Amino acid sequence: MTMPNRINTALRASIATKEHAAQSLAAPFADASARLITTLQNGGQVLSCGNGGSSGDAQHLASELVNRFESNRMALPAVALSTDSSVLTAIANDSAYTQVFARQVEALGRPGDCLVAFSTSGNSDNVLHAIRAAQARGMWTLAMTGKDGGQLAGLLGPADIELRVPENSTARIQEVHLVIIHALCSDVDAAFAENSNPPHSVASFSGRILHDRELLRQACIYRRPLVFTNGVFDILHRGHVQYLAEARAQGACLVVAVNSDASVRRLGKGADRPINSEDDRMAVLAALQSVDFVTTFDEDTPLQLIEKLQPDVLIKGGDWPVERIVGAREVQARGGRVLSIPFRHERSTTALLQKIRNSRP
Numbered sequence: 569m570t571m572p573n574r575i576n577t578a579l580r581a582s583i584a585t586k587e588h589a590a591q592s593l594a595a596p597f598a599d600a601s602a603r604l605i606t607t608l609q610n611g612g613q614v615l616s617c618g619n620g621g622s623s624g625d626a627q628h629l630a631s632e633l634v635n636r637f638e639s640n641r642m643a644l645p646a647v648a649l650s651t652d653s654s655v656l657t658a659i660a661n662d663s664a665y666t667q668v669f670a671r672q673v674e675a676l677g678r679p680g681d682c683l684v685a686f687s688t689s690g691n692s693d694n695v696l697h698a699i700r701a702a703q704a705r706g707m708w709t710l711a712m713t714g715k716d717g718g719q720l721a722g723l724l725g726p727a728d729i730e731l732r733v734p735e736n737s738t739a740r741i742q743e744v745h746l747v748i749i750h751a752l753c754s755d756v757d758a759a760f761a762e763n764s765n766p767p768h769s770v771a772s773f774s775g776r777i778l779h780d781r782e783l784l785r786q787a788c789i790y791r792r793p794l795v796f797t798n799g800v801f802d803i804l805h806r807g808h809v810q811y812l813a814e815a816r817a818q819g820a821c822l823v824v825a826v827n828s829d830a831s832v833r834r835l836g837k838g839a840d841r842p843i844n845s846e847d848d849r850m851a852v853l854a855a856l857q858s859v860d861f862v863t864t865f866d867e868d869t870p871l872q873l874i875e876k877l878q879p880d881v882l883i884k885g886g887d888w889p890v891e892r893i894v895g896a897r898e899v900q901a902r903g904g905r906v907l908s909i910p911f912r913h914e915r916s917t918t919a920l921l922q923k924i925r926n927s928r929p
């Protein structure tokens with residue numbers, strides 16, 4: 569009896585699936601790759617999970633992020649949740665197998681991190697629980713699925729991305745997942761290539777400056793209550809630092825929107841203002857512990873930005889009565905709070921500049 573030539577059959581089927589996937593995955597892959605890179609550049613980590621062959625995929629991805637793919641770059645933080653047999657058996661034995669990944673997400677996940685969830689059927693219960701746990705922690709999920717996406721597809725929120733292989737065979741789906749892993753790692757290698765300049769959206773020393781409003785919106789979706797404030801912050805002083813710490817205490821995430829240089833000039837504070845450029849002002853703010861994200865606005869008011877981010881708490885310094893705060897009506901209409909925090913330390917950039925000028929010999 570002659571055996572069928574299975575390798576030829578398998579290779580041909582794999583090629584056909586890959587050709588099909590090449591069309592449907594191009595756009596969501598670009599999105600996923602950009603988000604993954606931003607996550608890592610912002611200091612976030614990757615947690616990956618899956619069952620059976622997909623647990624191997626989860627490990628494969630984590631190993632190539634921690635080590636490298638094809639070129640040298642810094643080590644990147646990634647943990648496959650399918651590897652520690654003591655953790656897995658303890659959770660499965662004492663609680664339930666459905667919790668093996670979710671419990672680890674609760675233990676290790678931080679807001680802004682990425683969960684890469686592999687499930688060819690989209691129906692593995694432990695993967696579904698992991699996604700719910702990730703969402704509860706303010707993480708986003710990159711789901712690698714197949715078939716019709718299963719229950720998993722219905723679970724994903726606006727911050728999540730699904731890369732679905734439109735195919736029914738588990739093996740063929742996994743083969744495409746492996747190609748996706750390598751393509752993602754190739755993009756990550758390039759983004760973190762040695763001697764490469766950090767992209768414009770990322771401060772070299774803080775990683776929390778986001779110029780792209782859509783990326784900022786996505787980063788804030790699950791970081792609630794979201795606190796928003798805006799200002800010039802030209803020469804940072806103790807009053808600012810105290811004010812920002814109090815603002816941060818009002819929620820789970822503080823976004824500070826800084827007037828662009830052009831918009832400061834339009835405020836008419838003086839021909840030499842701002843003293844510090846917008847890039848410098850943002851970098852100083854981003855280094856503060858109380859500040860989660862810094863962005864900029866070039867319009868006369870931050871209203872468009874407020875409408876885009878939909879903060880839960882809108883704050884300005886004590887000299888602004890609530891009714892005059894730009895965006896107050898919009899935030900209150902959504903059930904949010906608007907606060908005017910009194911300055912506890914009487915300092916001001918204008919007064920500081922006056923003092924410096926007066927001290928000239």
Ligand SMILES: O=C(CO)[C@@H](O)[C@H](O)[C@H](O)[C@H](O)COP(=O)(O)O
Binds near residue numbers: 620686692
């Ligand atoms: O590798 C294979 C099949 O190629 C199997 O081990 C397969 O991964 C297992 O049956 C998994 O339990 C399937 O889970 P899922 O992809 O449906 O989430």
Ligand SMILES: [Zn+2]
Binds near residue numbers: 742
């Ligand atoms: Zn397999």
